[in-house]
Amino acid sequence: MEEKKLNPVVKQVLELGPPLLFFVAYLKMRDQTYTLGGTDYDGFIVAAGVFVPILLVSIAILWKLTGKLSRMQVFTAVMVILFGGLTVWFNDERFFKMKTTLVYGLFAAILGIGLLQRRSYLAWVMSEFLPMSDEGWMKLTTRLALFFAGLAIANEVIWRTMSTDAWVKIETFGFPILMFIFLWTQIMSLQSHIIEDDSDKTT
Template identity: 80%
Template sequence: MSGKEISPVVKQVLELGPPLLFFVAYLYMRDETYLIGGREYSGFIVAAAAFVPILLLSLAILWRLTGKLSRMQVFTVVMVVVFGGLTVWFNDERFFKMKTTLVYGLFALILGVGLLQGRSYLAWVMSEFLPMTHEGWMKLTWRLTLFFAALAIGNEIVWRTMSTDAWVKIETFGFPLLMFLFLWIQILALQRHMIEDEGGDA
């Protein structure tokens, strides 16, 4: 059953709102220490903890409006809940930072397993929205697998060698911008593999 269509603006607000709210909360809380339940938490950890219910609420609204969530959205929210919980439980911000590495790394691994089988799991997820030949999907999947692996390595380098401020900015703006630019370039480069909609002549 296909989902209901909603305004692209509303969709973007629901998808991009939680990371932006996390960024704003972090900027506001980063220099503070909070005593909660007898334990001291840094502003980063409090902001990370707040991010979890905000993301859950955002996706619940998106699901309510559209009737569906993508597999990537479900996987990402599970990772956020698990690693957000570990961050608070162990009072250690490294878990929240490692989440990004694991998300990108697992995406690369899953797509890579499909490629070894001669299949594109990416096509299974996205072919409904982007009609393309099998050859096109295989090329895009190879490239995206390498790109996700590079992002996972990049995240490890960033959080292990740079400040928390730098990581939050790169996580909120840098990685999403790189993803947007990469996909835009790939769509342009793979135009000859696109399948035209044949249902236009009535």
């Protein structure tokens, strides 16, 4: 199926909407206990369970509108279904919190394996959107692998030592903001490696 262009605002709403809705749901439900099938669930567990279908609907809409899903979107959906399901099934919020560690850790491991092979898997995914020299891709991949590893470690420390309220806020806002700042600073620092389109030079 041919990929269709999507309004950037709509794309951002569909991508950022589910985490924000989870945050709002958690704030509304955190002090409540819900009894389902004879089992008591606290607000975090219910909010995590609600997050799964919300994310899947968002991804389905993206797929319908664009005709394509990125590997990261598919991977995220699988992880959310798996760990959201485990969270509700075992009535244990630790599964949902560990999901973030495993996602970032796996990203770091995948990029690291590519680096050991002297390859940039990041370039394989993003080179179409960001033309850059091989040296630039290797630098960005190395830095991003270390950054993901740092986020994985940070998430483990945060959820094990801080309150659930703090973890939810950092997960919803802290990590995404850090990611945005990191990527922005890297793109700025790697400007000399970005390959300009020849057509731009002739206009």
